[in-house]
Amino acid sequence: MPIFRLSPPFLAGANRVTIQMLQVLVALVPAVIAMTYYFGPGVLINVTLAVVVALITEAIMLKLRNRPLKPFLSDGSAAVTAVLLALAIPPLSPWWMTVIGVTFAIIFAKHLYGGLGYNPFNPAMVGYVLLLISFPLEMTTWLPVQSMAEQPIGWLSAVQLIFTGQFNGLGIDAYSGATPLDAMKTQIVLDRHPEFISSQELFGMAGGLGWEWINIWFALGGIWLIYRKVISWHVPVAMILALLIISSITTLIDPTVSGSPLFHLVSGGTMLGAFFIATDPVSGSTTLKGRIVFGAGVGILTYVIRIWGGYPDGVAFAVILMNMLVPLIDYYTQPRVYGGATR
Amino acid sequence: MSAPLSDFPGGLKLPGHKKRSTQQPIRKTPLSKQLVLPLQQHIGAAAVPIVDVGDKVLKGQRIARAEGHVSVCLHAPSSGVISAIGEHAIPHPSGLSAPCITIETDGEDRWIERRQIADFRQHSAHELRQIIRDAGIVGLGGAGFPSFIKLNPGVHHTVETLLINGAECEPYITCDDMLMRERADGILDGVEIMLFALRASRCILAIEDNKPDSIAAIRYALTGRPHLSQTKIVIVPTRYPTGGEKQLIQVVTGKQVPTNKLPIDIGIVCHNPGTAYAVGRAILHGEPLISRVVTVTGTDVPHAGNFETLFGTPIKDLLDFCETKRQPDEPFIQGGPMMGYSLAGDDLPITKTANCILVGVEDVAPPAQPLPCIRCGDCADVCPASLLPQQLYWYSRAKDFEQTRNYNLFDCIECGCCDYVCPSKIPLVSYFRFSKTEIMNQQREQQKADLARERHESRLARLEREKQEKEERQRQRKAALAASKAAKAKEEGSTNNAESADSVTEEKA
Numbered sequence: 001m002p003i004f005r006l007s008p009p010f011l012a013g014a015n016r017v018t019i020q021m022l023q024v025l026v027a028l029v030p031a032v033i034a035m036t037y038y039f040g041p042g043v044l045i046n047v048t049l050a051v052v053v054a055l056i057t058e059a060i061m062l063k064l065r066n067r068p069l070k071p072f073l074s075d076g077s078a079a080v081t082a083v084l085l086a087l088a089i090p091p092l093s094p095w096w097m098t099v100i101g102v103t104f105a106i107i108f109a110k111h112l113y114g115g116l117g118y119n120p121f122n123p124a125m126v127g128y129v130l131l132l133i134s135f136p137l138e139m140t141t142w143l144p145v146q147s148m149a150e151q152p153i154g155w156l157s158a159v160q161l162i163f164t165g166q167f168n169g170l171g172i173d174a175y176s177g178a179t180p181l182d183a184m185k186t187q188i189v190l191d192r193h194p195e196f197i198s199s200q201e202l203f204g205m206a207g208g209l210g211w212e213w214i215n216i217w218f219a220l221g222g223i224w225l226i227y228r229k230v231i232s233w234h235v236p237v238a239m240i241l242a243l244l245i246i247s248s249i250t251t252l253i254d255p256t257v258s259g260s261p262l263f264h265l266v267s268g269g270t271m272l273g274a275f276f277i278a279t280d281p282v283s284g285s286t287t288l289k290g291r292i293v294f295g296a297g298v299g300i301l302t303y304v305i306r307i308w309g310g311y312p313d314g315v316a317f318a319v320i321l322m323n324m325l326v327p328l329i330d331y332y333t334q335p336r337v338y339g340g341a342t343r
Numbered sequence: 344m345s346a347p348l349s350d351f352p353g354g355l356k357l358p359g360h361k362k363r364s365t366q367q368p369i370r371k372t373p374l375s376k377q378l379v380l381p382l383q384q385h386i387g388a389a390a391v392p393i394v395d396v397g398d399k400v401l402k403g404q405r406i407a408r409a410e411g412h413v414s415v416c417l418h419a420p421s422s423g424v425i426s427a428i429g430e431h432a433i434p435h436p437s438g439l440s441a442p443c444i445t446i447e448t449d450g451e452d453r454w455i456e457r458r459q460i461a462d463f464r465q466h467s468a469h470e471l472r473q474i475i476r477d478a479g480i481v482g483l484g485g486a487g488f489p490s491f492i493k494l495n496p497g498v499h500h501t502v503e504t505l506l507i508n509g510a511e512c513e514p515y516i517t518c519d520d521m522l523m524r525e526r527a528d529g530i531l532d533g534v535e536i537m538l539f540a541l542r543a544s545r546c547i548l549a550i551e552d553n554k555p556d557s558i559a560a561i562r563y564a565l566t567g568r569p570h571l572s573q574t575k576i577v578i579v580p581t582r583y584p585t586g587g588e589k590q591l592i593q594v595v596t597g598k599q600v601p602t603n604k605l606p607i608d609i610g611i612v613c614h615n616p617g618t619a620y621a622v623g624r625a626i627l628h629g630e631p632l633i634s635r636v637v638t639v640t641g642t643d644v645p646h647a648g649n650f651e652t653l654f655g656t657p658i659k660d661l662l663d664f665c666e667t668k669r670q671p672d673e674p675f676i677q678g679g680p681m682m683g684y685s686l687a688g689d690d691l692p693i694t695k696t697a698n699c700i701l702v703g704v705e706d707v708a709p710p711a712q713p714l715p716c717i718r719c720g721d722c723a724d725v726c727p728a729s730l731l732p733q734q735l736y737w738y739s740r741a742k743d744f745e746q747t748r749n750y751n752l753f754d755c756i757e758c759g760c761c762d763y764v765c766p767s768k769i770p771l772v773s774y775f776r777f778s779k780t781e782i783m784n785q786q787r788e789q790q791k792a793d794l795a796r797e798r799h800e801s802r803l804a805r806l807e808r809e810k811q812e813k814e815e816r817q818r819q820r821k822a823a824l825a826a827s828k829a830a831k832a833k834e835e836g837s838t839n840n841a842e843s844a845d846s847v848t849e850e851k852a
Contacts, residue, residue: 004710009759012708117715281719339602
């Protein structure tokens with residue numbers, strides 16, 4: 001092939017943003033299937049709706065900002081944001097919540113900061129947090145797993161509940177319930193011992209019925225991404241270890257304040273956060289040491305918010321708080337360059 | 344037997360594409376009708392012509408002398424007549440012209456008398472360096488730094504290790520590989536001389552593990568050389584940029600060259616095998632540097648290979664000789680695909696630093712507009728200098744040169760690994776070069792401004808001093824005047840007194 005560029009290097013590797021984003025989407029597939037299995041087709045409807053809205057919003061914003069459509073629409077970043085957000089919100093959330101969350105994420109968290117590569121905060125988590133603090137009730141009532149539900153959710157009921165809020169005269173609240181994380185928190189307030197709480201059926205083997213498997217599938221997808229070199233191991237390992245250590249210490253000191261360390265690892269958004277949210281390159285730290293600090297910070301804050309905060313899960317807040325610290329972390333974790341020059 | 348190898352951070356495993364040009368032995372490029380020799384084919388001051396248009400010259404005759412310390416001589420690569428001394432296009436990325444000597448060859452290729460030294464140990468190191476300088480030898484790895492300087496340990500340094508860099512890590516290039524395979528003895532001749540000149544005992548020949556034939560050839564040539572008992576071959580893993588001087592030193596010795604220092608500061612001097620070979624030819628055979636082995640390869644070169652080519656040979660002749668399929672205006676690469684530069688025209692001469700002519704590459708970098716940086720950090724992972732290219736890019740783009748220096752921009756060796764892995768296909772190295780140039784320009788401007796300010800200040804000081812001196816002189820003159828006036832007045836006064844005194848005495852009388 002004749003060369004195109006006029007300055008070196010004239011070679012280029014196969015690495016592309018689009019390929020990275022597509023691999024992230026592929027890595028999410030097993031967990032999406034697992035979530036659909038446990039919580040019904042609402043998950044798929046949410047994901048589809050979110051992706052469509054994200055692409056439309058992205059296109060409008062690119063147009064308004066006079067940016068070329070093709071390279072940026074096809075980079076896949078909007079779709080990744082949409083899917084991550086859709087997986088974080090309850091499976092039967094009303095359609096307008098998905099729309100609000102996704103458009104806010106794309107417009108405010110991404111494009112108003114300059115679009116791809118310039119957003120200081122993780123767009124999916126900004127959209128999620130907006131929904132969480134605006135509609136706390138809707139956002140914290142999840143569905144029980146299908147096997148425990150009195151009325152399992154089918155396609156028809158899922159569509160009707162998401163788009164009309166009703167099915168057979170019943171609202172969403174008739175179908176929904178607390179997540180294991182939520183249940184743990186509320187029951188600890190009632191002075192129940194975590195060990196007793198975890199023996200309930202809702203809590204499954206370790207992290208909650210269904211939830212533990214969903215987390216495992218997220219983790220497996222993430223490990224594949226590490227294997228494919230799309231993400232590095234630093235952030236997930238640091239986050240998981242930090243969460244494990246802080247929860248172990250707390251449990252050793254006072255076993256009545258929280259569920260077991262294992263419960264925290266495979267419950268809620270831990271693995272989604274560790275492998276797919278905190279590893280967002282744009283809003284995360286870029287140095288190797290920095291990634292470890294960043295991941296550990298997310299792990300510790302997640303636990304602190306879960307135990308002492310007002311919300312059942314803390315991954316989203318933890319990520320956004322750590323996003324704020326990224327410039328500082330990057331500054332203080334620069335590697336030693338060849339020859340020993342220091343700043 | 345050997346110490347375990349160290350490692351450098353980052354780097355890339357690149358497809359080598361080396362077999363393409365190693366299928367045939369080194370061949371001689373046919374003599375061209377015209378040879379164009381730029382006066383500057385090395386780092387330092389350009390050589391100064393010592394011939395005139397119309398002069399007949401012999402092969403190996405000196406045609407330009409070294410100017411200043413950092414400079415080398417230039418020789419006629421073949422016999423013929425000097426037809427021009429003036430500007431000619433040179434192989435430089437800028438496409439500029441530079442002063443050149445043009446020789447119309449006569450086809451006889453007749454040598455000048457050569458002074459051969461059978462036993463170089465009878466000569467002083469200084470004499471040998473002078474011969475090497477007069478032979479026009481520069482680093483043939485690509486930079487073209489005068490070799491005699493790097494063979495002078497000076498009084499402040501002790502050279503422990505001579506490192507022969509046979510890594511040749513860039514894809515496609517095989518000229519060192521073929522030279523080591525075919526002329527291992529000649530290279531070792533040069534190594535002996537280099538060790539003698541450097542007063543060093545130990546030599547390490549570092550060769551990447553993708554060159555088993557070279558390793559075998561050197562190993563065979565090493566047997567039965569008592570003076571090279573301390574010389575060993577170190578097989579280094581094939582990884583780009585292992586052949587970078589700093590990286591190779593780290594791999595072989597585990598030491599890093601400190602920032603703003605040279606390898607000699609840690610007792611190491613690094614030379615290319617081609618340079619060693621040239622040194623051997625110059626001392627033992629009296630042949631100045633008038634040709635080199637050039638790899639001609641690439642996807643558009645059907646008869647790729649290595650060619651011993653006289654300097655000044657038009658690249659066009661060499662490409663025609665290899666039956667290259669090249670569109671008339673298609674740019675090609677001199678050097679490797681990672682650190683070489685592109686040339687547009689082919690009416691350009693082969694020079695001392697032309698290790699490879701590359702026409703067409705696989706996995707070519709796209710011309711497409713880059714996407715924004717997503718801070719993935721892949722560039723930092725592959726950087727052999729442990730820099731943070733994404734930060735450097737950020738500040739280069741913002742033209743915040745102060746910050747680029749804080750992030751150690753000048754430790755960038757421009758190897759291009761960051762460019763290669765960037766998922767957004769940002770031309771990072773181009774940004775870094777831009778910033779380096781801007782900073783150097785700023786420094787030059789700053790120096791000029793400083794000089795102008797100093798000059799202005801010293802002028803003001805001088806004027807002030809002159810004014811004060813003038814005032815001082817005036818004051819002194821005034822004082823002197825006043826003093827003399829006073830003296831006069833006193834004198835007058837005293838005569839008056841005397842007169843009155845006289846009158847008094849008269850009255851008394």
